[in-house]
Amino acid sequence: MKRLDFTVEDHGLQYTGASRIEGPLVFIERVQDVGYDEVVEILDPAGHLRLGRVLEISQTHAVVQVLEGTSGLATRSLRARFLGESFRLPVSQNMLGRIFDGLGRPADGGAAPLSSDLRDVNGLPINPVARRYPREFIQTGISAIDGMNALVRGQKLPIFSGNGLPHDRLAAQIIRQARLVNETAGFVIVFAAMGIKHDVAEFHIRNLRESGALAHAVMFLSLADAPSVERLLTPRVALTMAEHLAFACGQHVLVLMTDMTNYCESLREVGSARGEIPGRKGYPGYLYSDLASLYERAGRIEGAAGSITQTAILTMPADDISHPVPDLTGYITEGQIVLDRELFQRGIYPPIAGLPSLSRLMKDGVGAGYTRADHPALASQLFACYAYVKRVRGLADVIGEEDLSPLDKRYLQFGEALEQRLLRQGEHENRPIALTLDIGWEVLSLLPRDELHRVSDALAQQHYHGAELLA
Amino acid sequence: MMPVGNSLVSGVSGPTVTAIGMAEAQMYEVVEVGELGLIGEVVRLLGDRATIQVYEDTTMLKPGAPVRRTGAPLSVWLGPGLLGGIYDGIQRPLPGLLAHSDAWIRPGEKIDPLDLRKKWNFTPLLRAGDTLSAGQMLGEVAETGLVKHLVMAPPGLTGVIRSVVAQGAYTLEDSLAVVTTAAGPRELRMLQKWPVRVARPIRERLRITEPLLTGQRIIDALFPLGKGGTAVIPGGFGTGKTITQHQLAKWSDAEIILFIGCGERGNEMTEVLRDFPELQDPRSGRPLMERTILIANTSNMPVAAREVSIYTGINLAEYYRDMGKSVAVLADSTSRWAEALRELAARLEEMPAEEGFPASLPTRLAQFYERAGAVTTLGGARGSISIVGAVSPPGGDFAEPVTQHTRRFTRCFWALDTELANARHYPSIHWLHSYSEYVEDVSAWWEQKAPGYRALRNETLALLQREERLQQIIKLVGPDVLPDSQRLIVFIADLLKDGFLTQNAFDEKDMFCSPERQVALLRLILTLYRRGKELIEAGTPLAKLRSLTSVPRLLRAKSTFSDAQMDGLAQLERELAKELDELAHAQAHGPGSQA
């Protein structure tokens, strides 16, 4: 089997000249024996090889997407070689502790990893019958997540953020702290950077190094100055690595992909260069399917020891959650952690919005036997009461706080306590789940018992101590 | 199989493949493409060129690769063994694929939808000499503990039975009977094939008269669906479309459930596979899986197969309907199906209409929903198909084409609301934005079951509407300016929301609610309203009503008393009446009553 490397070997069919170059696309005429999605090497005038892949093939021509950009390429002199296979990544456990570029080539000065195990980076769909439903609670030590939007092993739970919000700090804290309650070892980390800045990548590398996790991490970096089309492959390369670690080596992998908005923009760029009919906001109509082909690569498989848990970071343009990128992501992932600018401006870290955040798999991963029996009812009640707080705040803005009823005033206190006691915590504070739940009850106890419809008498007797507070 | 001619691939662009040497090909004929024999369907013919929609991944497919014609249209296999099964969009059995390879679905794998070696116990119900007409049953097979499978003469076949086998164990391909028809003798087997894009014929359509009971209060009591009707569940992400569909699949009183996971999550199908064998049908006590067929073409599976998955599902549904059964088809999500249409149309370079969707979108949606209905089958039985489609509008905005067109062709609209979902008010079906056009059709049924149903329903909706208007005022000036008579409405509406409309899908006692309990809960709350109104008119302050000890109990009643604990509800009703009597008495006689 051939390996992708960059010494000029004598294989594959070579062609000289292109009929057209447009955006990231190169059109090559009269090709033969070329397959859809085949990898292409293109020799640029400076003598460097650039990678590309076939987007469309007919009897007369091939449309090649050049992953490393088309700048400097000329129609006459362009030389292309079709490698006879789709894009594959050599995978091995030795890649842990290493840093690669967005296409899987060493970026840390080290040697190319040796492996005879080559995996198609597109992956294959997991047979739903082969999946194991995720339900092991991951303690992140962050109350807003553990208490109200719990993450489980094998889940895909992205962070919806905005420019300038502390999503990187939050992701770093999750990486440092996330583990099962009764386990000491954390996750193996696979990191895919798409179009982020150097200092952000530096921040994550430092975080991994200082927390001792770097040796258990593999990083694929396609930074802001890398050609934008390259990003289309970066998450696929990273997920291929993750699948190997999880399902062949039995490791529990946490994949961090950032920033999905940059990824989607690259996809839009290619789509418009191909003259496709654009969908919403110019993004291609297949954005949903394309994103699904990434996000659905998370999960557990029956009989395999490892798992893939995914957190993707995406920045919502203009903080708009209905923008196609967060919108379609939310339709695919198993919930979302939404960061809120107002909380951030009030100095609350982590600024996790109470209401729009959701973990869809929480229902199966918390409660008796998982966290604590009171957890589901507590979370549901906190959400319901917090929703009412939002209404009361709206009312207070109109009629003034003094004119609120005594009960509504109490709701305001509750809301304040929820944000200041439960949500707010230190960046290096790692709260055990029991503490998170206890704080939850403490906050809830600011409200009269009769307001707590979702709490049974038995649970109230055990955990609610509002009677004393009210007295 | 047709001989390999010189049909060759001439171009590949994702799932769209062009081929030459196809002059003999027919529209919608199945072809096998390339060395792997990828399954595809001819979707356009131009001279000797064909455009093929391929249902599997085409990576590394090359021009010049062979194309093999099969001469047959894409067809579903029908026969015993479908129930309890899970298939991909082109009816490949997923457990079979798993056993054949590993956890990943690879292109080119071919597994029969049904097990041809398995023997089924067939009991003939007709004898030699009997006439057999299309759709009429020849005999039966106990397919699962829950479902009797009728072996029927396929549409188009009518004649006299020349011979029929004795009761015994037969495979799907064994000949069960020979029928003399006008066109000569024909053999009948359990296995039948039916072209996936063709609707199965019926004798006539019937009026809808019976509700499809779902056990979900806001649906059954306020916005009922009829057996044979159509409903749509639109909602932004996370508003509860899938959970609602799962609830319907679990608890509705259809005899057969067809759940089509169309372009959605893999884990959600896994969840059904995990839960359904464990859950019992509340009516028969049998595992729910025995009446369920799953079609799973998840979001990461090939998009062309997603397009066809809807037809595969509805065809299986029609097959069971033709046995005289009530079938519920749950499609999650029809938006992903529409997007598949859009993607394929774009690749065929069709002119796009609204938001890139093909101009045929409304027609396709109408055709799909028209396959619902209460009918007399060819065999003369009464059967029905109800269709419930989830819609995933971009940005949660119902003004988009799929929601709007679906609305035209369906008669029940369960509008999910992001704000309610954010407040964890589930199901987040909004009472003011939803409607059902089946209320009249099923009223008679309800009145018989629970006299007074109509009045309760109307009163509930009226209260909720008035509350909405009052909330507008409260938002501007606060609740204090409202008189107690109006604040009572707000109070009762809160009780309705927390004590009746919300229903936790994961609460053991409340996930299913019988019609009797639905009405009992509603009556409790509305009793408090009617009598509370009288008391307030007579001068009792609202605060007194609020502080009745029955009120918090009433709020928790739905998850305190299950369907089997109706006496607990009756007790609560008596205690509430007693407390109200006491208030009335105090009002009439007590010295402090004017406080």
Ligand SMILES: Nc1ncnc2c1ncn2[C@@H]1O[C@H](COP(=O)(O)OP(=O)(O)O)[C@@H](O)[C@H]1O
């Ligand atoms: N009836 C319900 N009872 C309890 N929780 C619900 C209910 N409906 C929805 N939910 C909650 O909402 C989440 C999202 O619901 P889901 O059906 O997956 O949304 P959608 O399919 O609309 O994206 C679920 O994970 C669950 O936590």
Ligand SMILES: [Mg+2]
């Ligand atoms: Mg869903």
